[in-house]
Amino acid sequence: MPIPFNRPTNVGNELEYIQQAIQSSHLAGDGNFTKKSHAILEQAMNVPKALLTTSCTHALEMSALLLDLKEGDEVIVPSFTFVSTINAFVLRGVKAVFADVRPDTLNLDESKLEALITPKTRAIVVVHYAGVGCEMDAIMGIANRHHIPVIEDNAHGLFGKYKGKDLGTFGVMATQSFHETKNLTSGEGGALLINDEKYFEDAEILREKGTNRSRFFRGQVDKYTWVNLGSSYLPSEILAAHLLAQLEKREEIQSARKKIWETYYKELADWAEENHVQMPFVPAHCEQTYHMFYMLFPNLEARTRAIAHLKERGIQAVFHYLPLHLSPMGEKYGGKVGDCPVTEQISDQLIRLPFYTNMTEDEQKTVINALKEFSV
Ligand SMILES: *Cc1c(COP(=O)(O)O)cnc(C)c1O
Numbered sequence: 001m002p003i004p005f006n007r008p009t010n011v012g013n014e015l016e017y018i019q020q021a022i023q024s025s026h027l028a029g030d031g032n033f034t035k036k037s038h039a040i041l042e043q044a045m046n047v048p049k050a051l052l053t054t055s056c057t058h059a060l061e062m063s064a065l066l067l068d069l070k071e072g073d074e075v076i077v078p079s080f081t082f083v084s085t086i087n088a089f090v091l092r093g094v095k096a097v098f099a100d101v102r103p104d105t106l107n108l109d110e111s112k113l114e115a116l117i118t119p120k121t122r123a124i125v126v127v128h129y130a131g132v133g134c135e136m137d138a139i140m141g142i143a144n145r146h147h148i149p150v151i152e153d154n155a156h157g158l159f160g161k162y163k164g165k166d167l168g169t170f171g172v173m174a175t176q177s178f179h180e181t182k183n184l185t186s187g188e189g190g191a192l193l194i195n196d197e198k199y200f201e202d203a204e205i206l207r208e209k210g211t212n213r214s215r216f217f218r219g220q221v222d223k224y225t226w227v228n229l230g231s232s233y234l235p236s237e238i239l240a241a242h243l244l245a246q247l248e249k250r251e252e253i254q255s256a257r258k259k260i261w262e263t264y265y266k267e268l269a270d271w272a273e274e275n276h277v278q279m280p281f282v283p284a285h286c287e288q289t290y291h292m293f294y295m296l297f298p299n300l301e302a303r304t305r306a307i308a309h310l311k312e313r314g315i316q317a318v319f320h321y322l323p324l325h326l327s328p329m330g331e332k333y334g335g336k337v338g339d340c341p342v343t344e345q346i347s348d349q350l351i352r353l354p355f356y357t358n359m360t361e362d363e364q365k366t367v368i369n370a371l372k373e374f375s376v
Pocket of ligand 1: 055081085153155156176188
C-alpha cells in the first residue's frame, strides 16, 4: 500500500454534525456551528475574537484590508513561506520586502528584521513554521518601537505556544487555515483572530459584504445597510459543522500527532547523525503543534536521491517552499540570489515525511525503515 504524504482524518462526529446542519435548515454562515467554533477558538487560545473564514488566504486578505494598506506601502514577510502569506498584501498594491529565516527553526530571523524597516513599512508578517513559535519577544519589541503592526500567519501554529502564550495572540491579528493538509480541517477553511478590539466591528462588516448585518442580528441596530468596503468571507454551516467536530477532538488530534512526531524523532536520530541530516529544532520555550516532520539533508543532490528512494518504495515524501524572493513575482520586487542565503540553502535541503493524524504504526515503521536503508 502506498503511503501518501497527507491524508485527511475523520475524528468521529463530522457526518452527524453536517447532517444536523442540513436538518436545521440553516446552511449559510454564522449559525450555531460557526458560533460554537468561534467560542472554542476564543476560549482555547485566549484570543478576544475569532471569525471563521473561507480560507487562511482570505483571512490574510481581510487583515490587509483592515490595516488599510495601499499602493506604495511595504510589508515585510519571510521569503520561506507559502505564497498566500504575501499575495494577500500584494493584492492591495503593496511592495513585498523579503526577510531571511533562522537556520535552526526556519522562522523569520529577528536579528535581520530591523534593517528591512523603512518609513514605508506598514506591516510585519510572521509565520510560525512547522508550528514552532518565532522569537516573538524580539519581534514585538522591534515592531512596537517602530509602531508597525504584526500579523501572524498561524496556519501551522494552531494551539502552539511561545513562553506559555498561544501563537496567534501576539500580533494585532492572526490567521488560521483549516485546509485538508492542516492539523484540523474542514476541507477548505480558515479563521481570522483579532487581538486589538479596534478592528472588531470593521472585521465583521468586511466579512459580511460591507454591511452591519452582524450588529443587526445582535439587535444593536434595527436595520442593516451598506456601511463600508466588504466582501464575502464567511464559510457555510456545513463546513463549520465539519470543523466543530474536529475542534471538539483537538486534544486527541494533537496527542496522536505528538506520538507520530516523537516516534520519527526517536527512531531517526542516530541515522540522521550518521548521515549529516539535521533534525527539526524546537527551542525549550516553544510548545510546538506537531504539524509536520521535516529534516534538512546536506545538499540538493542527497535530498533528490532520498525523495526518489522513498518513492520507489511507495512512500511520498516532499520538499517545501521555494524562496519567494527568487520566484518570478519576487524578482519583480527586486529579489535576487544572495538576498536571503539561509532560505536559498534550506529550501534545497528540506524533506517532509508522510504525516497525518491517523497514520498507523505500520505505515510509520515502513517510512522509518525505508529511510534507514538510505545513505547520504
Ligand atoms: C496552508 C497555508 C496557507 C494557506 O491556507 P489556505 O487555508 O489554503 O488559504 C497560508 N500560509 C501558510 C503558512 C500555510 O501553510
